[in-house]
Amino acid sequence: MKIRGLLIASLAALAAISSADTFLVPVTFTLAPSVDGLYDPDNTDVSFDMTAVLPGYQNFSITGIQWDDIVIETIGNSWLSDVVISFEATSAETTVANFYDSNPGTGDDASGTGSYSSGGLLPASVDLDPDNMLRIHIWEIFDDVAGAADATVVSGIYTLQFEATPVPEPATLVALGIGAAALVRRRKKK
Numbered sequence: 710m711k712i713r714g715l716l717i718a719s720l721a722a723l724a725a726i727s728s729a730d731t732f733l734v735p736v737t738f739t740l741a742p743s744v745d746g747l748y749d750p751d752n753t754d755v756s757f758d759m760t761a762v763l764p765g766y767q768n769f770s771i772t773g774i775q776w777d778d779i780v781i782e783t784i785g786n787s788w789l790s791d792v793v794i795s796f797e798a799t800s801a802e803t804t805v806a807n808f809y810d811s812n813p814g815t816g817d818d819a820s821g822t823g824s825y826s827s828g829g830l831l832p833a834s835v836d837l838d839p840d841n842m843l844r845i846h847i848w849e850i851f852d853d854v855a856g857a858a859d860a861t862v863v864s865g866i867y868t869l870q871f872e873a874t875p876v877p878e879p880a881t882l883v884a885l886g887i888g889a890a891a892l893v894r895r896r897k898k899k
Contacts, residue, residue: 728874728875729768729770729872729873729874730766730872730873730874730875731772731870731871731872732763732870732871732872732873733868733869733870733871734762734763734868734869734870734871735866735867735868735869736845736866736867736868736869737864737865737866738779738794738862738864738865738866738867739863739864740861740862740863740864741753741847741861741862742847742858742860742861742862743791743792743793743847743848743849743858743859743860743861743862744848744849744852744856744857744858744859745848745849745852745855745856745859746848746849746850746852747793747795747846747848748846748848749848749852751856752846752847752848753845753846753847753862754844754845754846754847755844755845756842756843756844756845757842757843757845758840758841758842759837759841759842759843759871759873760841763871763873765875765876766873766874766875766876767841767873767874767875767876768837768873768874769836769837769841769843769871769872769873770834770835770836770837770871770872770873771796771809771833771834771835771837771843771869771870771871772832772833772834772870772871772872773830773831773832773833773869773870774796774809774811774827774830774831774833774867774868774869774870775827775829775830775831775867775868775870776794776811776813776825776826776827776865776866776867776868777826777827777865777866777867777868778824778825778826778864778865778866779794779813779824779825779826779862779864779865779866779867780822780823780824780862780863780864780865781813781814781822781823781824781825781860781861781862781863782821782822782860782861782863783820783821783822783859783860784857784858784859784860784861785820785853785854785859786820786853787820787849787851787853787859787860788814788817788818788819788820788851789814789817789818789819789820789821789822789823789860790812790814790815790816790817790818790850791814791849791850791851791853791859791860792812792813792814792847792848792849792850792859792860792862793810793811793812793846793847793848793849793850794810794811794812794813794845794846794847794862794867795808795809795810795811795844795845795846795847795848796808796809796811796833796835796843796844796845796867796869797809797835797843797844797845797846798835798836798837798838798842798843798844799838799844807835807836807837807838808835809833809834809835811867812850813825813827813865822863824865825865830868830870833870843869847862
């Protein structure tokens with residue numbers, strides 16, 4: 710009877726480890742320039758360690774993205790539709806890009822200032838690498854002036870929906886170990 714109880718406790722602990730929790734994380738943009746093409750060193754690039762943003766979690770995936778009141782202001786003849794904000798998981802550990810490109814001004818082929826919202830949470834699928842780093846890049850589809858800003862993301866908020874699994878607590882790991890030992894012991898008795 711004790712072994713059955715240990716086995717049930719171990720399976721419950723395993724189920725708790727494998728379940729994912731959902732979080733909404735706001736990312737605020739203020740005066741972020743868009744300079745050249747993707748990965749140009751002059752662009753605005755920021756990285757976040759998601760384990761520092763949401764301590765106690767691992768295995769992060771972006772499952773939805775929403776933007777609200779993203780204000781873009783172009784410089785010169787650059788178009789509002791040229792600005793791209795990428796959310797990326799690519800690191801030295803991967804060879805395949807894992808990203809979501811957001812183009813708030815899509816179809817707004819004009820210079821000036823525009824404000825954009827996505828109209829709600831859009832589905833996304835970006836699995837972060839084991840390093841749990843989220844990389845954000847602001848870049849231009851068409852670079853009007855090399856080495857100079859073509860536009861600025863003046864303000865706005867992106868909301869990222871994440872799924873992540875809790876980091877197992879030591880007590881959970883002990884329960885799993887006891888359950889596994891009980892299974893091995895039971896098999897040996899038979």
